[in-house]
Amino acid sequence: MRLKSKHVLGLREMEAEEINLVLDTADSMKEIIGREIKKVPTLRGRTLVTLFYEPSTRTRTSFELAGKYMSADTVNIATTTSAVVKGETLKDTARTLEMMGTDVLVMRHPISGSCHLLARTVSCSVINAGDGMHEHPSQGLLDLYTIRQKKGKIAGLRVAIVGDILHSRVARSNLWGLTKLGAEVVVTGPSTLLPPAAQELGVRATSRVEEALEGADVVNVLRLQLERQKGGLFPSIREYSRMFGVNRERLALAKPDVLLMHPGPMNRGVELSSEVADSVYSSINEQVTNGVAVRMALLYLLLGGGEAA
Amino acid sequence: MRLLISGGRILDPQRGVDGEGDLLVDGDRIGEGTRADRVIDARGLLVVPGLIDLHTHLREPGFEYKEDLVSGTHAAARGGFTTVVAMANTSPVSDCRATVEWVIGAARARAVVNVLPVGAVSKGQKGEELAEIGDMAAAGAVAFSDDGKPVTNGELMRCALQYAAMWGRPVITHCEDRQLAGEGVMHLGYWSTVLGLRGIPAAAEAAMVARDIMLAELTGGRLHLAHLSTARSVELVREAKARGLAVTAEVTPHHLLLTDEAVATSGFDTDTKVNPPLRTPADVAALLEGLRDGTIDAIATDHAPHHQDDKDVEYNYAASGISGLETALALVLDRLVGQGLLELGQAVRALTAGPARVLGLDRGTLAPGAPADVTVIDPSREWTVEPALFASRGRNTPFKGWKLRGQAVLTLVGGRIVHEAIA
Numbered sequence: 001m002r003l004k005s006k007h008v009l010g011l012r013e014m015e016a017e018e019i020n021l022v023l024d025t026a027d028s029m030k031e032i033i034g035r036e037i038k039k040v041p042t043l044r045g046r047t048l049v050t051l052f053y054e055p056s057t058r059t060r061t062s063f064e065l066a067g068k069y070m071s072a073d074t075v076n077i078a079t080t081t082s083a084v085v086k087g088e089t090l091k092d093t094a095r096t097l098e099m100m101g102t103d104v105l106v107m108r109h110p111i112s113g114s115c116h117l118l119a120r121t122v123s124c125s126v127i128n129a130g131d132g133m134h135e136h137p138s139q140g141l142l143d144l145y146t147i148r149q150k151k152g153k154i155a156g157l158r159v160a161i162v163g164d165i166l167h168s169r170v171a172r173s174n175l176w177g178l179t180k181l182g183a184e185v186v187v188t189g190p191s192t193l194l195p196p197a198a199q200e201l202g203v204r205a206t207s208r209v210e211e212a213l214e215g216a217d218v219v220n221v222l223r224l225q226l227e228r229q230k231g232g233l234f235p236s237i238r239e240y241s242r243m244f245g246v247n248r249e250r251l252a253l254a255k256p257d258v259l260l261m262h263p264g265p266m267n268r269g270v271e272l273s274s275e276v277a278d279s280v281y282s283s284i285n286e287q288v289t290n291g292v293a294v295r296m297a298l299l300y301l302l303l304g305g306g307e308a309a
Numbered sequence: 310m311r312l313l314i315s316g317g318r319i320l321d322p323q324r325g326v327d328g329e330g331d332l333l334v335d336g337d338r339i340g341e342g343t344r345a346d347r348v349i350d351a352r353g354l355l356v357v358p359g360l361i362d363l364h365t366h367l368r369e370p371g372f373e374y375k376e377d378l379v380s381g382t383h384a385a386a387r388g389g390f391t392t393v394v395a396m397a398n399t400s401p402v403s404d405c406r407a408t409v410e411w412v413i414g415a416a417r418a419r420a421v422v423n424v425l426p427v428g429a430v431s432k433g434q435k436g437e438e439l440a441e442i443g444d445m446a447a448a449g450a451v452a453f454s455d456d457g458k459p460v461t462n463g464e465l466m467r468c469a470l471q472y473a474a475m476w477g478r479p480v481i482t483h484c485e486d487r488q489l490a491g492e493g494v495m496h497l498g499y500w501s502t503v504l505g506l507r508g509i510p511a512a513a514e515a516a517m518v519a520r521d522i523m524l525a526e527l528t529g530g531r532l533h534l535a536h537l538s539t540a541r542s543v544e545l546v547r548e549a550k551a552r553g554l555a556v557t558a559e560v561t562p563h564h565l566l567l568t569d570e571a572v573a574t575s576g577f578d579t580d581t582k583v584n585p586p587l588r589t590p591a592d593v594a595a596l597l598e599g600l601r602d603g604t605i606d607a608i609a610t611d612h613a614p615h616h617q618d619d620k621d622v623e624y625n626y627a628a629s630g631i632s633g634l635e636t637a638l639a640l641v642l643d644r645l646v647g648q649g650l651l652e653l654g655q656a657v658r659a660l661t662a663g664p665a666r667v668l669g670l671d672r673g674t675l676a677p678g679a680p681a682d683v684t685v686i687d688p689s690r691e692w693t694v695e696p697a698l699f700a701s702r703g704r705n706t707p708f709k710g711w712k713l714r715g716q717a718v719l720t721l722v723g724g725r726i727v728h729e730a731i732a
Contacts, residue, residue: 012503089622111623112505113577120576132625133505169505196508197499 003301007119007126010135011176019177023145025297026290032069033292043072046303049097050106050129053079053114058264058288059129059138063106066295072103072303090114091121098122104302107131112169125302133167139263140173142294144181146287147218150259155182160212160254162246163222163271164193165205170263171222175203188212189244192233209244216254220261221246224271237270247273251281259283310346310724311335314685317351321358322658323665323674332356334681337724341677349719349731351685357657358673359391359422359682359722360638361664363481363559364456364535364609366630367393367424369415370408371400376614376702381634382420384612384701386728388634389717391682392423392672393612394664397434398457404429404440409448421727422720423682425451425668430469430480434458439468446476451668454481456535461487463520470521470530479531479557479667484517484542485509485585494625496569496586504573506624509586515541522549525556533667534558536611538585540595547604557667559609560596562640563631563707568593571707579620579627580707583613597650600659607664608656610637614703632703636694638686640708642715685719687732692716 003018011019032040048067050060060076067074077097079085084093090109097105104125107115112132119126130136148154159178165171165187178185185203187194188211198205206212213219226237234240251258260281268274277284312334319330333340362385368376376384385393395412397403403412409426416424428445432438434455442453453473460466460482473480490513495501497508518534522545525532537543537560549556563583568590572581581587599605613630620627641660645651665673672682694711696704720728 089618091621109623111625113624116576117623131505133507135505172503172505195502196497197502200499201502 006302008137008298008302009115009119009126009128011137011140011173011180012135016180019141019144019180022141022294022297022301023148025301026145026293029296029300030290030293032296033289038069039071040069041071042300043067043070043303046072046103047101048072048074048104048106048299049102050074050076051079051093051097052077052107052129053084053109054130056108056129058291059108062288062291063129063295066292066299069292070296070299072299090117094118094121098124104299127298127302130169132169134169135173136169137173138291138295138298139170140177141298142287142291143174143220143261143263144177145290145294146261146283147259149290150283151217154178157183157217158215159183159185159218159220160216161185161187161220161222162209162212162244163189164224164228165189165222166193166195167225167228168222174220175201179203186212190234190240193228209250210253213250213253216258218259218261219246219251219254221272223263223265224267226267241270245271245273246276248275251276261287263287311340311344312724313343313345313348314351314356314683315348317354317356317685319356319675320654320657321675322654323358323662324676326675327654332675332683334683334721334724337681339675339677339679339681354718355686355688357684357686358661358675359684359720360389360660361392361670361673362390362610362612362634363394363607363664363667365393365395365612365634366398366614367395368614369399370411375616375619378415378420378424380700380702381612381614382422382424384634384699385422386720386722387700387717388636389638389684389686389720390422390634391684391720391722392425392670394425394427394451394668396456397427397429397454402429402434403427404432404434406441406444406448409445409450413449422722427452427454427481429453430455430460431465436460436462436465439465439472442469442473443476446478450478452479452481452533454483454535456481456483459483459485459487459517463524466521467524467528470524470532471528474528474530477531477669479533481533481535482517482521483535484514484521486513486516489513489516493586494582495572496588498569498589500569500573504577506572511539511541511588511592514539514585515545518542518545522546522554522556526554530555532556536561536564536585536609537596537599537605538564538588538592540592543595543599543604547599550604557606558604559607559664560600560605561609561611562633562637563587565593565596565600566640566644567707575707577624578707579622579624580631580705580709582624582627582629583631584629601651601655606659606667608637608641608659609664610634614701615705616702617704620705630705631707632696632699632701632705634701635699636706636708636713638717639692639713639715642686642688643713647714681721681724683721684717686715687718688715690714690716690718
């Protein structure tokens with residue numbers, strides 16, 4: 001079985017069996033990362049370019065390492081040091097990179113839909129590494145992978161996503177992936193940061209964090225972008241932390257074996273207290289390793305692989 | 310020169326005429342009788358008053374790379390429009406006698422259809438001080454509008470309505486609360502949530518429609534509401550009309566035919582980006598009902614041509630607008646009349662007598678003595694929307710590739726043939 005599209009633009013556009021294929025493939029990739037010599041020849045002669053219009057530590061690095069562990073040639077472009085600062089358009093930049101022999105372009109961009117524009121422009125594969133508030137599919141997949149690894153399944157689990165759902169591409173990719181695989185999803189946060197039409201998305205929305213956390217198998221806490229407060233969406237960081245932050249008392253409402261996740265980077269003491277972030281419930285560090293495995297799986301599936309990894 | 314358009318179905322809603330017959334064009338006026346120098350066989354064709362577009366962006370002066378008076382009015386002629394109302398958001402903004410006279414003079418020299426200039430409401434469309442509305446009215450401005458830059462200041466809008474009323478001219482308002490609309494790029498709702506694009510709530514329009522109606526009531530001024538897009542706006546206009554206020558309204562073909570879902574199905578195609586944004590099926594239904602019951606007076610294109618470079622970018626960066634002159638008629642005939650959503654007479658009225666009445670023009674009719682602005686339509690001609698073939702420089706249309714039935718095959722402006730494509 002293969003992925004139906006040569007691009008990975010979002011989980012809304014993927015079917016459940018494709019998502020499961022990625023997760024299954026990631027299992028064997030994770031085994032490679034655990035080896036002493038973390039290198040297989042699978043993608044030798046293939047070229048991966050990461051094109052990032054926004055800052056990133058873990059996503060960019062994990063795509064690069066994913067490529068390198070499989071012997072692909074990798075090039076990273078940060079737009080602040082590229083011709084983009086000279087006013088080059090996205091389409092022109094993309095065509096330039098394509099003409100150099102790129103096999104897969106991994107892009108992060110502040111505007112929703114930009115990866116669709118990119119995919120229409122180039123003939124190589126495109127992976128969305130986060131576009132505006134739209135989707136961040138590789139993050140969604142690594143979250144699913146982590147849940148499956150820790151809980152052994154996804155169907156039937158109760159998953160609470162906490163924070164700024166409205167502006168979050170991680171939330172969108174998570175809720176598509178989780179609902180497709182049969183989880184029960186509740187999103188929670190201040191009403192000004194919850195999306196309209198949550199019910200139509202197939203999830204439950206509540207502004208009572210305690211209600212959302214009660215009996216949860218998984219609690220995924222999103223990063224609060226602190227500049228939202230300036231936009232009038234909530235009164236202060238202090239109030240946010242008191243009313244909506246996940247701390248020991250609130251986490252105690254969840255199941256005793258709750259899995260706590262955060263896509264990073266964290267605002268310690270704001271959306272998540274340090275004592276729970278560093279607790280036994282937390283899989284935040286595990287998520288990072290899984291991110292490399294899932295991205296290896298995506299590259300392998302898109303570039304055909306050929307020989308077994 | 311006497312031209313006889315013979316044997317067509319003549320439809321002139323203003324006079325209640327609908328039947329086969331001959332139409333004589335005598336010089337630059339509609340004549341009477343059948344003695345002619347040339348006869349055009351119009352059997353099987355529809356003969357209607359020249360279409361009038363209340364809302365056109367011709368882009369000249371200042372944005373000639375998007376459109377100019379020649380390309381824009383050729384697009385109008387091809388689309389069956391004989392009169393276009395040219396919006397003032399050019400560069401420089403048309404906000405004084407000199408620019409209004411320039412538009413009239415340049416149009417006389419180069420345009421192929423009637424160009425009626427709109428003057429700005431405020432100097433530079435900055436929304437701060439009234440522009441010289443009286444002087445522009447005397448120079449020939451038919452209405453006043455800061456279209457594209459909605460007037461935020463309620464007091465300025467009150468003054469504009471009251472002041473323009475001295476010359477009997479309407480103020481055309483693009484209703485949008487700019488703070489509520491914020492950085493929105495599409496309708497706020499399910500699809501904006503799915504796509505992660507910032508949304509413009511329906512209330513951003515309806516709240517301003519309500520404000521402007523109240524100001525029209527306060528001042529007794531003439532208010533025309535541009536490109537309505539929400540169900541609540543239609544209700545507000547219906548109520549205003551029921552109370553006898555001098556309020557009129559228009560709607561575009563794209564707001565009657567597309568919804569916000571188009572942004573998703575097209576994969577973020579920036580040709581779906583338009584302001585006001587494409588709304589929901591419920592809004593579309595309400596707009597259609599408003600058109601049928603006369604709440605909405607006119608179908609206007611909001612022809613907003615853009616260069617490819619302004620559209621071929623990320624969604625948020627893309628310019629808003631749709632190039633509409635060459636698709637409006639066929640969309641209305643095929644997708645509204647052809648689908649039984651609107652009667653043919655209602656459609657023709659909304660493109661002729663309706664807009665003429667909004668501006669108090671002596672056009673939009675085929676009455677003897679009226680200016681010889683005539684559009685002949687082949688209602689069964691099938692064609693495909695191919696933007697590359699447009700006369701307009703703006704190829705930005707979400708209707709590209711649509712197969713449509715119905716097309717203008719002869720357009721006469723003041724008795725002069727400006728477009729002819731009779732098979």
